[in-house]
Amino acid sequence: MKRSLDWRNLQFFLAVARSGSLSEAGRLLGVDHATVGRHIVSLETSVGKTLFERHLRGYALTRYGQDLLTTAEAMDREATQVAQATNPAHGLTGIVRINALEGFANFFLASRIGPLMTDNPALTIEILTIQQIVALSRRHADIAITVMPSVDDRFVCEKLTPYYLRVYATRAYLDREKTIRRPDDFSSHLFAGYVDEMIFMRELDYLGHLGVSRKMVRIQNSSVQAQMEAACSGLCMAVLPTFVAATRPELIAVLPHQVRLERHYWLITRAEEQKTARIEQVCSFIRNEVQNSETLFAL
Numbered sequence: 001m002k003r004s005l006d007w008r009n010l011q012f013f014l015a016v017a018r019s020g021s022l023s024e025a026g027r028l029l030g031v032d033h034a035t036v037g038r039h040i041v042s043l044e045t046s047v048g049k050t051l052f053e054r055h056l057r058g059y060a061l062t063r064y065g066q067d068l069l070t071t072a073e074a075m076d077r078e079a080t081q082v083a084q085a086t087n088p089a090h091g092l093t094g095i096v097r098i099n100a101l102e103g104f105a106n107f108f109l110a111s112r113i114g115p116l117m118t119d120n121p122a123l124t125i126e127i128l129t130i131q132q133i134v135a136l137s138r139r140h141a142d143i144a145i146t147v148m149p150s151v152d153d154r155f156v157c158e159k160l161t162p163y164y165l166r167v168y169a170t171r172a173y174l175d176r177e178k179t180i181r182r183p184d185d186f187s188s189h190l191f192a193g194y195v196d197e198m199i200f201m202r203e204l205d206y207l208g209h210l211g212v213s214r215k216m217v218r219i220q221n222s223s224v225q226a227q228m229e230a231a232c233s234g235l236c237m238a239v240l241p242t243f244v245a246a247t248r249p250e251l252i253a254v255l256p257h258q259v260r261l262e263r264h265y266w267l268i269t270r271a272e273e274q275k276t277a278r279i280e281q282v283c284s285f286i287r288n289e290v291q292n293s294e295t296l297f298a299l
Helices: 007-019 022-029 033-047 063-086 102-112 114-119 171-176 183-188 224-232 277-292
Strands: 052-055 058-061 093-100 122-128 143-146 155-170 191-194 217-221 237-241 251-254 261-270
Touching (some): 007 063, 093 102, 093 277, 102 114, 102 237, 102 277, 114 122, 114 277, 191 224, 217 224, 224 237
Parallel strands (some): 093 143, 191 217, 191 237
Antiparallel strands (some): 143 261, 155 237
16 A cells, blocks of 8 residues: 655655755765665655666656656645745755856856855755766756857746967976967867866867877866866967966966957846746846856866
């Protein structure tokens, strides 16, 4: 006989659905993975359905699990709104996970998130800086900040700000290597850049845009900070966002009047969660911080 639904079980279900693993869900909820597993088994017994497919890489929702997720998230939103209405001074509660490109996350957002946390002591912000965009459709993140808008009508996309990139090197590198007088001269210089298979968006193929051969990108990694450090060492050059390079005074923009790439940061959320209080307010906070830093992105 099916049991009645337990809201606590649904909270564990939401954590696993969003994180994709028992251990990560346990970390978010402050319990061990075995406790999470017991709640999932209890919920599956209650509904009489298998909610997750177990894989080596984690837990993936079944079709029935996807249907239940829609209902559970609606209940979670209602519960959050009730809690905030009854205790507005307490501020936002819960967890908001932001998936952002490393430059934006590490060199802009992380140092500015403090006031949001102070105003909302029960709110937790998670910032992911992996290069591949975490699928919002799979609930692995609540907000994405990327350089390419989604064409899926399940998501709401808005432009945050344009930003610019230039080629940078140290004075020691420029004095030592061949003189650079025009963009064509880049082809004979060593660059740091992304690992080939990690250039998953054409907007991130900066060196391809400049006509630099991949054979000259001999320092490859997945981190813009690592690329910057390689350039700062005097070993090579790198294409960097101007607001990122501005943090390292030893870097010099090469051909600054001839080479400046323009890109845009996009803010993306799931359409059905756009009006969720914590998502809406975190997005508003990000927008305001970007607007207040307009000159930084216009360097």
